[in-house]
Amino acid sequence: MAVRDEARRAALPDSAGRFGRYGGRYVPETLIPALDQITAAYVHARKDRAFQARLRDLLRTYVGRPTPLTHAARLSERFHRRIWLKREDLNHTGAHKINNAIGQALLALKLRKKRIIAETGAGQHGVATATACALLGLSCRVYMGTEDMRRQQPNVYRMRLLGAEVVGVDAGTRTLKDAVNEALRDWVTNVESTHYILGSALGPHPYPMMVRDFQSVIGREARRQILESEGRLPDVLLACVGGGSNAIGLFHPFLKDRSVRLVGAEAGGRGAELGEHAARFAGGRYGVFQGMASYVLQDADGQVVGTHSVSAGLDYASIGPEHAWLRDGKRAEYISCSDAKALAGFHLLAETEGIIPALESAHAVGVLEEVAKGTRRGAIIIVNISGRGDKDVAEVARTEGVAL
Numbered sequence: 549m550a551v552r553d554e555a556r557r558a559a560l561p562d563s564a565g566r567f568g569r570y571g572g573r574y575v576p577e578t579l580i581p582a583l584d585q586i587t588a589a590y591v592h593a594r595k596d597r598a599f600q601a602r603l604r605d606l607l608r609t610y611v612g613r614p615t616p617l618t619h620a621a622r623l624s625e626r627f628h629r630r631i632w633l634k635r636e637d638l639n640h641t642g643a644h645k646i647n648n649a650i651g652q653a654l655l656a657l658k659l660r661k662k663r664i665i666a667e668t669g670a671g672q673h674g675v676a677t678a679t680a681c682a683l684l685g686l687s688c689r690v691y692m693g694t695e696d697m698r699r700q701q702p703n704v705y706r707m708r709l710l711g712a713e714v715v716g717v718d719a720g721t722r723t724l725k726d727a728v729n730e731a732l733r734d735w736v737t738n739v740e741s742t743h744y745i746l747g748s749a750l751g752p753h754p755y756p757m758m759v760r761d762f763q764s765v766i767g768r769e770a771r772r773q774i775l776e777s778e779g780r781l782p783d784v785l786l787a788c789v790g791g792g793s794n795a796i797g798l799f800h801p802f803l804k805d806r807s808v809r810l811v812g813a814e815a816g817g818r819g820a821e822l823g824e825h826a827a828r829f830a831g832g833r834y835g836v837f838q839g840m841a842s843y844v845l846q847d848a849d850g851q852v853v854g855t856h857s858v859s860a861g862l863d864y865a866s867i868g869p870e871h872a873w874l875r876d877g878k879r880a881e882y883i884s885c886s887d888a889k890a891l892a893g894f895h896l897l898a899e900t901e902g903i904i905p906a907l908e909s910a911h912a913v914g915v916l917e918e919v920a921k922g923t924r925r926g927a928i929i930i931v932n933i934s935g936r937g938d939k940d941v942a943e944v945a946r947t948e949g950v951a952l
């Protein structure tokens with residue numbers, strides 16, 4: 549029975565895009581044909597040997613995959629565990645986002661759609677999408693809140709260097725959720741010519757499934773690499789969770805391995821009060837937001853609330869539906885990591901292993917000690933380093949009052 553449960557869990561979503569009561573499609577009627585078309589093309593691409601060969605080739609020769617699994621010798625010594633780092637920071641453009649952007653750009657070619665739109669918060673998904681579009685000769689428009697544009701100037705310029713048009717969104721809080729709304733509006737109008745490359749395992753079906761699959765290259769490699777290095781499966785996988793794509797990409801190929809604990813780190817921000825963090829499982833409840841049903845941070849009237857995190861990539865009021873499902877089923881656990889702990893993790897990894905992580909990834913490092921304490925001595929822990937920290941160096945200096 550248990551085995552069959554595990555197999556069923558790994559085979560989700562169902563044909564309606566549901567993970568239990570999460571997921572689905574909550575979008576205007578006009579988008580349903582496009583979502584059906586993407587689903588059909590994607591299901592075909594999944595089995596299409598030419599598509600898969602082209603994707604594999606680009607991941608190898610352009611992105612730089614496979615990324616290494618690095619033994620963190622000094623961290624291991626410190627915590628008396630065997631700690632390994634999955635090095636998504638070494639991908640071209642500096643994070644895991646490119647795995648999905650290239651996969652979806654290839655799908656757009658298959659759909660004969662030459663115009664790409666995307667949303668971005670910190671700018672990293674925008675940069676990854678602009679990169680994939682330059683590589684494959686697609687036109688690219690990226691929606692970004694004007695507040696985020698102000699905070700992420702270098703990424704705005706990077707996208708423009710890559711030939712993308714960056715469109716500022718002046719509505720609402722002028723951040724990610726407003727950029728998503730604007731991208732959806734564009735898509736409704738231009739759906740015949742346009743593919744929307746969504747940046748995380750979020751939104752209406754088939755995005756949560758499709759983004760998960762494109763990111764599962766992380767977990768497939770990690771599984772093979774740890775078996776080669778240690779001769780057995782890990783005890784724990786640990787990853788930060790914004791929308792949830794790097795975490796689900798690492799977790800998914802291990803879902804059937806019941807002995808492997810799956811731990812996600814959410815942004816605990818400045819405190820437990822609503823508005824001060826982005827820990828959906830700590831302060832959120834069931835709701836519908838931007839195309840899907842999941843946990844949503846909302847007030848008593850169901851209004852989505854503002855969020856805060858030191859890391860822009862984790863600063864979102866909802867979370868991918870598969871995580872909600874795994875959490876309710878107790879297959880995965882989620883803990884919050886405060887801004888302060890994430891900053892400590894940022895310094896710890898830099899000083900102990902010579903790797904400056906993205907502030908997002910630093911949330912996983914920040915809870916490593918706590919997670920290690922819940923395991924036996926010598927346990928094997930894989931931490932996903934979803935991106936590199938160059939983009940965050942100035943912000944950390946500012947936060948800590950260091951003049952550059």
Ligand SMILES: *Cc1c(COP(=O)(O)O)cnc(C)c1O
Pocket residue numbers: 643644645672673747748749788789790791792793794795861862906908909934935936
């Ligand atoms: C965008 C981003 C994240 C958060 O997104 P997920 O979809 O949860 O992975 C985490 N780390 C880095 C480096 C990012 O760029």
